[in-house]
Amino acid sequence: MNRSQFLRLIGFGATGAFVFRPSWALGAIDYDFQGTPAGLRPYLQTPRPDSIWVSWWTNADAQTHVDFGTAADALTRTATSAPTRMGTNYTYHCVRLTGLQPDTYYYYKARTENVTSEVFRFRTPKAIGTGTGKFRVLIIGDNQVIDPAQRRYERLVERAKKKIEDLYSVPIEEAIDLVLMPGDQVDVGTLEHYRHLHFKFCGWISPNIPIMTTIGNHETYSDPGLANYKAIFRYDDLTCAGVSSPDPEVYYAYQLANIAFVHTSSEHITTAQTTWVQDIVTASDSAANVDWMISLCHKPYQAEQYIGDISTWMRNTAMPILAQTQKHVLNIGAHHHLYARGQTRQWPVYHIISGGSAWDQYWGQSNEADYDDVQKTVAHWTWQLVEFDLDARTMDVRCFSEANIRFPTATRWSYNSRLVDHFTRKRGITATPAKPSLTNTFAAPVTLPVELASTAYQTTSGEAMNSTWFQVAADAGFSNLKIDRIRDVENFYGDSGSPLYEPVDTHAGLDILRYTIPASGLPDGTYHARVRHRDANTLWSAWSSAITFTVTGSVPSDPKIALQKSVYPPNEDIPVAFENGTGSTRDWIGFFPKGTTPRAGASPSWFYLNGTRTAPAAAIRNGTLNFTYNLPVGEWFAAFFSADSYTEIAPRVPIYVGNMVTMTPGSEAYDEGETVRINFSGAPTGEKDWIGIYRVGINPGPTPSVSWKYAAEASGFRDFPGLAKGYYYAAFMVNDQYQEIATRVPFSVGSQISTVSMEAAQVQQGSDFTVHFSNGPGIPKDWIGIFKDGEIPGVNVLTSYLYFNGATSGSVTFQLPDLAPGKYFVAMFTNDSYTEVSNRVTFTVQGKAPLEFEQAELEGNQMRLRWKSESGKTYKIQKSTRLDGWEDVRSVTASGASHEELVPVDRIADPKCFFRVTGD
Structure with a gap:
């Protein structure tokens, strides 16, 4: 369907009036997939109240023009720019329309010397700071799959458009102000994927609504410096509350109406980005014309599948900063190809995953955990509609489901915009729930439960x-x-x-x-x-x-102490949690230098369990002591003692007091035979401090290091020659022991480090088969992929894949009953990318051999069927009158190398009847 079919235009006068008649307005929504309409479909981006960017692709056209105006038949203004030749058959056209009025409809057409689009319409944003009316946002996540046979993302976009126009009975540009895409707009950052995946599949909506993207991990694949991304998207002059980004096309923020949108990058974690987030929060919190803040980060705040594959920077660093303002109400993530919604534990902030319709992800596929800061995880392909009522100061969010990857292809897209979640956030409400009470009374010790x-x-x-x-x-x-x-x-x-x-x-x-x-x-x-x-x-x-x-009467209650971390900077308090004291009023905890024996006068810092050096009147068994004494730099241990004695009642807890050492590898990837250099700074200068090199998956202590060297100076480097091919990390440890005082730094030596293997080079069609692997990188989203022989990963669409939870060795089993006969190869890829890290194993899927009949004869009103069989195997006899629409007659289990059945035939009812036998 093209837009001329979609709209019934009735005279383009000064107002450009039209009557809106979608095909589904008079009945049920037409969910049959039609695909993006043909012709030049421009792409709108970076909306401002007075400007907008219009962009599109051609093969080699040399002109870039956009004619526009406030009426469809009066495109009286023209904006022109020079196109950018980005590659053979990849010419990018991008022009900015300026001098626009806020909250105004404009009509436009894009043209070159060879092609002209139809006339499209868009609406400029409301004036900055506007606090009246409605503002609606469509959120739609990972695009990623370019396969033209599936066209997953294109289907999702089409369905979202139809549902939204049905909900509001207006064209999409009247219902929606902005589209947010939280990362992985492509599978790899090539021009092919930007043009024929992101731009093409967004073509249902991109000519009418501006789209704003966030960087995901897949944008960096095949384009690690983001040269293509930065050339295509125009975010470099955006500001929010007067704050600009130091890296504006990697992370950026802007304001529309009274809403601040903060796009962060989970792939570029720097101090500069963290400082910028703080600056945005500080400025927006004090800005009277900002009432809402929405943040985006491709890797999510939390996830219940592929647990741990989240942005720890967003969770532990950025979110506490964003939560400094009550205006921050929603964090949008993606990366996981499903929908999830939760609330942060301590702050009034929602977080969601909008995972679009990318590569398959479903329950039972990965490591999973039920977290209490996630309320819903729904493994469907979905999109979200956010409506701000700026007058009422409310945000209403609805999530609509369209498809389930676990369904067969024919019924996969069967949810038809099913509402699977709905939540709201209201600003200005100060009334909180009433303080509750616990109704229990305990007059005596209790037994559990x-x-x-x-x-x-x-x-x-x-x-x-x-x-x-x-x-x-x-x-x-x-x-x-x-x-x-x-x-x-x-x-x-x-x-x-x-x-x-x-x-x-x-x-x-x-x-x-x-x-x-x-x-x-x-x-x-x-x-x-x-x-x-x-x-x-x-x-x-x-x-x-x-x-x-x-x-009382529960499990044994051994005394124990615990610290929150193993390295404490000088002058930082050290909380020590303790439990199950002996009941003596003189139980105590003290710190001692490592290697010393606890004795009188040897502890520079100790307390009774009440936090003083005066014993309490009553026994204390459980609690936390806060040690404020500034322990000198060095290695220490905390110990738990009973009754003013030096009898230890719990295992010691070792710590290091001092600043963390900073380590960096000279490179993240070394060629085999190349010397590995590890740089360090901020070291404590101990004579026996050392750097150890370990293979990924091995911890220091029980297994010796692969190589090691002392590092006694404050800063410098150590070279490690002769490392065999493999994945490694460097650890900095003190005093000839295994106390780590630096973040481990990973690196690799050689290429195709990992190994995959199969038990046989031939696989029978319909049979499961196992792929073994070893020496993996140990990253949660490493995966084994299958491609057809001769195909190129990242260019051709993969046939199938399995993640394996970051294991360094093990096996995965493929269950692919519909895998067609042919030649394939299997290999390992790392970190959800197309970076191939193993050998390839080529294998052939062999088609099922046809059954060999020994007899098939009509005998009166019966058909005698005898075929060569396998003892114990189940066979199915089917019949048809037209060689299609086969119906089951019976299932039988063979008991020998030959099996025979007599099947009744109704010659009058079925003058023509065909029979066949299939094996399961």
């Missing part, structure tokens, strides 16, 4: 309850937590399996106002418990008053 019960949820805001948070701690300050559990009113995790694969709510029927501590859930001891409630607007109540209870 024990149920903690909260009072009912109450609020004056009108918001429904969404979550409860139960905590049980060994100390009254709740720093030594034993139970720390958030539960939501619903928790979608996993699916129902074949054939429907429906999302499963694991909290269905669960009363989240009650929490049961299971038998053996806590050791004997005294504990403190509290609870709080969160509403559907992500706001938490105050914590309840704590109650205290004592557990």
Whole structure:
């Protein structure tokens, strides 16, 4: 369908009026895939109230013109620029329309000397700071799959457009202000993928709505310096609240209406980007004309599949900065090819994964975990619609599902814009849920299990309850937590399996106002418990008053101490959590230099369990001590002692006091035979401090290093010649021991380091087959891929693939019953890229040999069928009257090398009848 079919235009007068008549307006939405309309389909980007960029591709045209105006028949202005020849048959046209008015419809056509587009329409953004009206955003994630036979992303875009226009009964440019794409717009950053994947598949909407992209890991593949990305997208002069980006086409921010959009890069983690995020937050928080902030980061804040494959920078560094302003309400991620939604534990911020329709991802495929800061994970192909009511100060988010990769191809796109999630965020509401209480009373020690019960949820805001948070701690300050559990009113995790694969709510029927501590859930001891409630607007109540209870008859309660980390900078407090003291009022904890024996006067820092050097009146068994004494630089250990003695009652905990050493490899990848250089700085200058080289997957200590050298000076480098081909990391350790005081730095030596193998070079069609691997890089999204013989990874579409959770050795089993006969190769690729790191193994899929009939004769009203068979194998007899539409007659199991069956024939009802036998 083209736009002339879509709109019934009735005279392009001064107003350019038209009547909107989509084909689905008078009935059900037409979900049959039609594909992007033919012709030149421009791509809008970087919208401003007074300007917008229009771009498109041709093979070699030399002119770039856009005619535009406020009426379709009065394109009175023309913008012109010089095209960019980026490669053979890749000419990029990009021109900026300027002098536009805010919140105004414009008509335009793009043209060169050889091609002219039809007339399209777009609307400029509202004036910066506008706080009235509606602002709508379409979020649609990873494009990635270029396969023209599947056209996954094109289908997703088409369905989103149809559903949105059906919802609002207006053309897409009247309903939607902006499209956000959170990364992996391509599979590899080649011109082929930008033109024929991203631009082409977005063609349903790109001429009418501006699209803003975020860098994903796939943009860096085949284009590590992002030369293509930076040439195609025009973000370099964007600012937000007066703050510009030091690397504007890698990470950038801008404001539309009163909403700040902050696009970060999970692939370019630098101090400069972190500082920029802080500057944006500080400026936006104090800006009166900014009321909302949305952040994007390709790798997500949290994920329940391929656990750990997230942006730790966004989770641990950027999000705490963004949460400094109450205006930050939503973080958008992608990378995982599904939909997920959660709320950060401590801040009123939603986070989602918008994974589009990229490579297959489903339950049971990877390492998985149910996290309490994710409320829903739905393994569907989806898109999201965000509507801001700027007057009411509300954000409404809906997620629509279109397809499930677990369905057969014929029924895969069967959800038809099914609503699978809906949540809201309201600014300006100060009323939080009422402070709850725990109703339990404990007059005596209890045996587990024990149920903690909260009072009912109450609020004056009108918001429904969404979550409860139960905590049980060994100390009254709740720093030594034993139970720390958030539960939501619903928790979608996993699916129902074949054939429907429906999302499963694991909290269905669960009363989240009650929490049961299971038998053996806590050791004997005294504990403190509290609870709080969160509403559907992500706001938490105050914590309840704590109650205290004592557990008896539980698991053994060995004393223990724990520290939060193993390296502490000088002048930083050192909290030590302790539990299960002996009951003496004079139990104590002290620090001693490594290698010394605890004795009187040997500890420069020690306390009784009450945090003083005066013994408490009553025994303390559990809690946390905060050591504020500035321990000298060096190695120490914390020890737990009983009753003013030097009898240790718990394992020691070693630490290092001093600054972390900085290490960098001279290169991330060395040729075989090349000397590896490891640079270091900020070292403590110990005579026996050393750098060790280890293979990935091996930890220092039990297994010797591959190579090592002392590093006694404050800064310098060490060279390591003669390393065999492999994946390695360097570790910096102190005093001839294994205390690491630097972040490990990985590097590789040689190419095709990893090895893959198969047990046979021939695979019978329909049979499962296993691929073994060794010496992998150890990265979570390393994968084994299958390509047809002669195909090029990253250029041709892969046939199938499996991740293996970052294991360095092991095997994967492919179950591909429909894999066609032919020649293929299998290889290992690293980090979700097309970087090939192993040998290739070529194999052949052999077609099933036809059954050999020994007899097939009509005998009266019966057909005698006899064929060569395999004993114990099941065969199916089928019949048809037209050599299609085969129907089952019976299934039989052969008992020998030959099998015979008599099948009845109705000559009158079926004057023509064909029979066949198939083997499972």
